[in-house]
Amino acid sequence: MEITRTQLLPGVWLSCLETDKFKSDCISISLLTELDRETISKNALLPRVLARGTVSYPAMDALAAACDELYGARVLPIVRKKGEMLCMGFYAGFIADRFTPDGERLLEPVCQLLGELLLHPATRGGLLRRDYVESEKQKLIEDIRARVNDKRDYALFRACEEMCAYEAYACDDMGSESGAEDVGYVELTRYYHDLLQSCPIEIFYCGSASPARVSAALNEALSTLPRGELDCELGTDIRLNSVEAEPRFFTEELDVTQGKLVLGFRMGECMDEPNFAALRVFNALYGGCVTSKLFMNVREKLSLCYYASSFVDRLKGVMFVSSGIEFGNFDSAKLEILAQLDAVRTGDFTDEELNSARRAMVSDLRSMTDSPGALEDFYLTQALLGLDYGPADMALLCGEVTREDILSVAAGTELDTVYFLRAPKCDEEAETEDDD
Amino acid sequence: MMTKYDYPSVGETLWRSTLENGLRLSVITKPGYTRCFAMFAANYGGADRRFRLGGEYIDTPAGVAHFLEHKMFDMPEGDNAMTLLASNGAQPNAFTSSGMTAYYFESTEGFYENLETLLRFVSTPYFTPESVQKERGIIGQEIRMCEDNPDYVVYDELMRCLYAHNPIRDSVAGTVESIAEITPETLYSCHKIFYNPSNMCLCVAGDVDPQRVENAARRILPAEAGEVPGRDYGAAEDALPVRPRFRRAMEVSAPQFILGAKLDAEKSGGALLRQKLVGSLALNYLFSQSSPFYNRLYQQGLLNTDFSAGMDHCAGTLTVMAGGESREPERVFAEALAELDAAVKNGLDAALFSRALKASYGSRIRALSSFAGLCSSMAEAEFGGYNCLDSFSVMESVTAAETLEFIKSQLRPERFAMSVIDPVGRGEGA
Structure with a gap:
């Protein structure tokens, strides 16, 4: 499976993975912009509005019918935060031509549909339809409010928001409620036209069609894409150290029965020239897989929580540890999570633990080659980083990560923020605390 | 061997x-x-x-x-x-x-x-x-x-x-x-x-x-x-729900709901497989994201993309469910029952039915690529006494009439109940 990259139009890049391995094809179109408080709401809203209707398919039911006719092709608006970049557009999954009952070709009509969605939205008087914009604003606001429904994700989101309050990274892929409220349909239309002219575009295809056929289908579908001066200054600001000398504490109270503890770290010096393979294996060793320090000790040995896991954003150089605990275990869980990080930092891990972590990452990456969706996401990140190697190469690198590599990643990690989501304190608890 | x-x-x-x-x-x-x-x-x-x-x-x-x-x-x-x-x-x-x-x-x-x-x-x-x-x-x-x-x-x-x-x-x-x-x-x-x-x-x-x-x-x-x-799962269940509603407040942003019904379950073999397929097709026809029902309610602001429907055979039972988030679950409930009523009165629309068949074929092809999903389907099939990949040949013989019959005989309005989680302080019953 070889990736080929071609420039279809100025700033429009196509990555093609030609393979007969899968029963379905996927194609994604991502408009790249910076993650920014000023524009996040418009960016989050735009693909949702475009997915409401096009010139040929003016309403959602017509679009849905068109997708059903293409054997249930799934065409979804998608907005992803990658470091401090935002990728938004559409993702389409559809069955490979060889499985259509009458040998119909689906790639061309799917590309046509993607082109319609991106370039020919339903409009009134040249403006995006006000009713669609208002209705999608409402849905976006509902989704933003719904963050609180999943307490585990909510706690992570809030911890990140507090920790990176002075950085663009505090935004997630939906923006804020007030930001969404403020978007008007005239303004959104103007923004949309500017964006089409100026943003770099990444297209990814994985399936059995040849790159030539894919290029031809896309060239036709995107023939009216306007191209002006491109905004190529995209990147992520990496903060090496904590915001303050001592960790900052944030507590939030909701009516919950289980507490959620999140610790936010900066990865430090290693982000000067990040070794992505070492970052992956470090995370697996510390809290990213079932043989990790956090899983084995905080959960299995001490039964302090049901889950405790870590996640490293390799683009931004931050790490979050999240766990679900009883309110009373706050201190002991926090101490243990930090003690386990110290263990990694001081080399207090066995060769077996390191080996398990390496193998987990190797296996993860090799598995990606079996999934069009996982390949799409991997190669999009690679494109943003200006890298061109595939998951199999990354797997090889992970297999070679040494104890020293891990130590040099761990050495600079610094606790920045502690966030705790808990139930309001009952009187008894508050009194005990006063006594201390 | x-x-x-x-x-x-x-x-x-x-x-x-x-x-x-x-x-x-x-x-x-x-x-x-x-x-x-x-x-x-x-x-x-x-x-x-x-x-x-x-x-x-x-x-x-x-x-x-x-x-x-x-x-x-x-x-x-x-x-x-x-x-x-x-x-x-x-x-x-x-x-x-x-x-x-x-x-x-x-x-x-x-x-x-x-x-x-x-x-x-x-x-x-x-x-x-x-x-x-x-x-x-x-x-x-x-x-x-x-x-x-x-x-x-x-x-x-x-x-x-x-x-x-x-x-x-x-x-x-x-x-x-x-x-x-x-x-x-x-x-x-x-x-x-x-x-x-x-x-x-x-x-x-x-x-x-x-x-x-x-x-x-x-x-x-x-x-x-x-x-x-x-x-022993106890005596056979009555066709009607025990109670029509559950409502409770939790820390959620908007009401979360699932409406559902218990149906007459096939127990095993080809009959079970066929019921699974016909039932899913009926639910897709009625309540999938390309159904007129979903599109109408989405445009009225009563449903969002969280909405989905499905069914589950388990412990001798068959349960259908449809749920998501809505600011007015009671209206969604009434509309869903009206949709069933309309299907029974007017029959199934031929063009819609043919599209539902095509979409179902595509999603079954795509499902062959998820190894975890495949192994779960195989295990269900082994315990259910049928061959999981037979779904493709069985589906070729499923008709609109059979699908309508499933709706008529099984998805009867009186069988439905609904569970709702309201936001704290904003519940209709609070």
């Missing part, structure tokens, strides 16, 4: 056999793929609480199947199967549903070694009072986590609205109180009864040699067949 079933139109090959000890084996070979997936499943879930063995009835507390799943990873030599598999490059995990307990791993290397580990640890019980006591803490936290999760609560409460006594009305993990009653002896005896090869199946998807899979199973598992325990 494994029997080979070819499905050239969808490019798949299935291998099946039943060993002398009663174990059912099912393998789908996937040439060219890097990862392999194996699932070793027991026909034993949260709902299997009362059962008959050697003529005697045994009652167990809620949550044993799930507790057992957690504890099976402990091995006698002090090893942990999770660690053992992970250090050999596999990604292991397990789940317990109301009807099944499944242990599985995915790996890109050392498949046969990992398969042996899987077979060995699931068939070797090892529990101590200390380890059982400690697990209570972990599972207690898991139960707490579910109590805060509106998705779990809204589902569990719908089941309690629908079912009077079938144990699927209780949460699979049990309660903090019910798991307090579980001892190492409970676990040993349930393992002995339900984890015998006659009550289990092994399902594999990947670029593997089916014969080697069969050989491994024969070598490692006990040679004798066991007794398949009879289950």
Whole structure:
């Protein structure tokens, strides 16, 4: 499976993975912009509005019918935060031509549909339809409010928001409620036209069609894409150290029965020239897989929580540890999570633990080659980083990560923020605390 | 010897056999793929609480199947199967549903070694009072986590609205109180009864040699067949729900709801497979995201993209459900019932039906690429007594008339109930 990259139009890049391995094809179109408080709401809203209707398919039911006719092709608006970049557009999954009952070709009509969605939205008087914009604003606001429904994700989101309050990274892929409220349909239309002219575009295809056929289908579908001066200054600001000398504490109270503890770290010096393979294996060793320090000790040995896991954003150089605990275990869980990080930092891990972590990452990456969706996401990140190697190469690198590599990643990690989501304190608890 | 079933139109090959000890084996070979997936499943879930063995009835507390799943990873030599598999490059995990307990791993290397580990640890019980006591803490936290999760609560409460006594009305993990009653002896005896090869199946998807899979199973598992325990889910359920509504306030942003009904379930074989397919098609026709119902309610601001519908055969029951988020669940409920009524009165629209068929075909083709999903389907098929890839040929004979008949006879308005989680302080009933 070889990736080929071609420039279809100025700033429009196509990555093609030609393979007969899968029963379905996927194609994604991502408009790249910076993650920014000023524009996040418009960016989050735009693909949702475009997915409401096009010139040929003016309403959602017509679009849905068109997708059903293409054997249930799934065409979804998608907005992803990658470091401090935002990728938004559409993702389409559809069955490979060889499985259509009458040998119909689906790639061309799917590309046509993607082109319609991106370039020919339903409009009134040249403006995006006000009713669609208002209705999608409402849905976006509902989704933003719904963050609180999943307490585990909510706690992570809030911890990140507090920790990176002075950085663009505090935004997630939906923006804020007030930001969404403020978007008007005239303004959104103007923004949309500017964006089409100026943003770099990444297209990814994985399936059995040849790159030539894919290029031809896309060239036709995107023939009216306007191209002006491109905004190529995209990147992520990496903060090496904590915001303050001592960790900052944030507590939030909701009516919950289980507490959620999140610790936010900066990865430090290693982000000067990040070794992505070492970052992956470090995370697996510390809290990213079932043989990790956090899983084995905080959960299995001490039964302090049901889950405790870590996640490293390799683009931004931050790490979050999240766990679900009883309110009373706050201190002991926090101490243990930090003690386990110290263990990694001081080399207090066995060769077996390191080996398990390496193998987990190797296996993860090799598995990606079996999934069009996982390949799409991997190669999009690679494109943003200006890298061109595939998951199999990354797997090889992970297999070679040494104890020293891990130590040099761990050495600079610094606790920045502690966030705790808990139930309001009952009187008894508050009194005990006063006594201390 | 494994029997080979070819499905050239969808490019798949299935291998099946039943060993002398009663174990059912099912393998789908996937040439060219890097990862392999194996699932070793027991026909034993949260709902299997009362059962008959050697003529005697045994009652167990809620949550044993799930507790057992957690504890099976402990091995006698002090090893942990999770660690053992992970250090050999596999990604292991397990789940317990109301009807099944499944242990599985995915790996890109050392498949046969990992398969042996899987077979060995699931068939070797090892529990101590200390380890059982400690697990209570972990599972207690898991139960707490579910109590805060509106998705779990809204589902569990719908089941309690629908079912009077079938144990699927209780949460699979049990309660903090019910798991307090579980001892190492409970676990040993349930393992002995339900984890015998006659009550289990092994399902594999990947670029593997089916014969080697069969050989491994024969070598490692006990040679004798066991007794398949009879289950007692209580007296047959009444067709109507126990109560029409559940409402409760939690920390959610907008009301979360599931509406649903208990139906007359086919129990096994071709009839079961056909009911699954026809039922799903009917639900897609009526309530999928391309249905007129969804599009109308979406535009009225009553539904969002969270909305979905599905059905579940389990413990002798069949439940249909549709749910999501809405600021007015009662209106969604009324509209859904009106939609059923309209279908019965006017019949099915031919163009819509043909599109639903096409979409269903596409989604079944796509599902062949998810190894985890495939192995779950294979396990369900083994326990249900049908061949999972037969769905393609069966669907060719499904008509609009049959689908309409399912709607008429099964999706009757009086059978529906609804469970709703309201935001704190904003509930209609608060």
